[in-house]
Amino acid sequence: MLQVFPDLKGRYGDFGGKYVPETLMGPLQELEEALDQAMADPAFLEEYHHVLKEYAGRPTSLSYADKLTGHLGGAKIYLKREDLNHTGAHKLNNAIGQALLAKRMGKEKIIAETGAGQHGVASATVAAKFGLQCIVFMGEEDIRRQELNVFRMKLLGAEVVSVSSGNGTLKDATNEAIRYWVANCEDHFYLIGSVVGPHPYPRMVRDFQRIIGDESKRQFLEVEKELPDRIFACVGGGSNAMGIFYPFLGDTSELIGVEAAGKGMDTPEHAATLSKGTPGVIHGSMTYLMQDENGQITEPYSISAGLDYPGIGPEHAHLFQTKQVRYEAITDKEALDALKLLTQMEGIIPAIESAHALAQAFKEAPQMSQNETILINLSGRGDKDMATLMEHFQEEV
């Protein structure tokens, strides 16, 4: 029997928990109680699945990448198409779940943090859809990098707050969102974008993202009659990866999480939290993180704003420690090459985040046999990355 995580203290083995100021203990307790009730209420789950179907457009397809499979000459490659989800990434699955919960709790205002802007857009979208007020915290550096998404959020009616503390990236936006929540927790719901933060957030986000894995399993069994040999997903905070991995834990499929190696693992400019980080506390959770010898959190780097985070969800830390998932890291350049290959072979432009998962899978596929199978979580589409892609590929196209 597989042990059920998290335990009652919100722990996944050595990781997780609630390392937060006393002022947040009350709101987290309130959230946990409301979440437990909602998840046990068939009417709530029915509404969540209904919105996923008729608003988000789920289930998303499972596509067989035939040309690419032939080109690489090894394992058969399938793509789980989260890029086809409304707003262009898996982030919406979680935003819908949490927004429905916020409404159920009678909270009319939501707060969100965002890096690439995908979670901010997903939050602004559900706020518009369900009639909630939305404030999105975003680092000033990310605001500059992701201009288009900032405009999308504003058009959707959200207020975007520029965060200048630290380096002005996702870590700092998350700090500021938590600080704002501490002061305004009575009538605000904090809608976290990944499987990070204090308990019960990592569990809640996983449970709202497991739809990816549940669908994939069903779809894969339909076409292949057996489970995939390997499943790949990129890991920033780790929500798309937990979403696809979770229903496969304990099965025969090998699970591979792909972190951002940025400019290289032998440089300080990367975001490979598990490969290079050490255990500690970040954003209320015991997990792996990037830090210096004095325990000061350091700034990560990745070309993809969505992977540019110095921590990782506590359940990933546990799966890493217990070797249930293998974690690899892919550089900016490898990701861009994989992005271009998929684009030109299959006519799908992936998000740069997702391209990290693709790159690792493309490395392994040729070494596998033709009757083996690979499933890749294509967590989002590349529209938001056009400015970055133009910088890199302008001369080649």
Add this chain to the structure above:
Amino acid sequence: MLTKTSFQGKLTKTEDLFIPFIVAGDPSPELTIQFALRLQEEGADVLELGVPYSDPLADGPTIQRAAQRALKSGMSLRKAIELVPKLREHGLEIPVVIFTYYNPVLQIGHEEFFQLLGENGVEGLLIPDLPFEESEEIRNRSEEKGIEFISLVAPNSDQRIKQIAEHAKGFLYCVSSLGVTGERKEMSAEALAFIEKVRQYSQVPVAVGFGISTNDHVQLVRNHADGVIIGSKIIRLIEAEIENIEKGRMDEALKHFTKEIRALVQ
């Protein structure tokens, strides 16, 4: 009924406590010593010595800025603890509470951390992101070493108040309002009612902090609690002297700081 609070026998008063908070290394370790001594002269009963952290979740912009200045001056948890005997050499007698976020403690490791606290004569410890449920081991180790582990209660602690208050050591830190540290304009009537409630359960002095920034606040808190904790306001007073300090007008800076503190707490 208040038991005599201890801090290794160094604090015998149980009321009218003045507990200032400053950040070690803001703007330099040497000046931290000078400011601490002035605070003692102005009647401080316990010194909360903050350790700068890159990601201070419970702190507002003022203390964030202080942390940034202190990190630039090279401060760390280890150096902050080692600053305590230097404070003593210069004449600081009041007990010192090390205020640090949990992650730097983890990097030193519990065992070595407590050894450092012991060797350097630290009397108290406060870790703002280690709530009651996560703090058992640290509480036990603190008790073994005779170090007071300071607990916090907040206006929304509700049913948790009793449990936290009953385990409180040294003094109980009563967070006067929701939100991060920083100055506030007013103290609400609810805050006063909350303080009364906490006092029913506490065996140690109840000290109120977060947002105390005027002499009026101080007087009000004095009438309702056993102590007043002042952080952001003092840090802003230090910040206001930075120009003087940079221009080498040290005496003027310290004199002006002392005058402002006196006006705040008299």
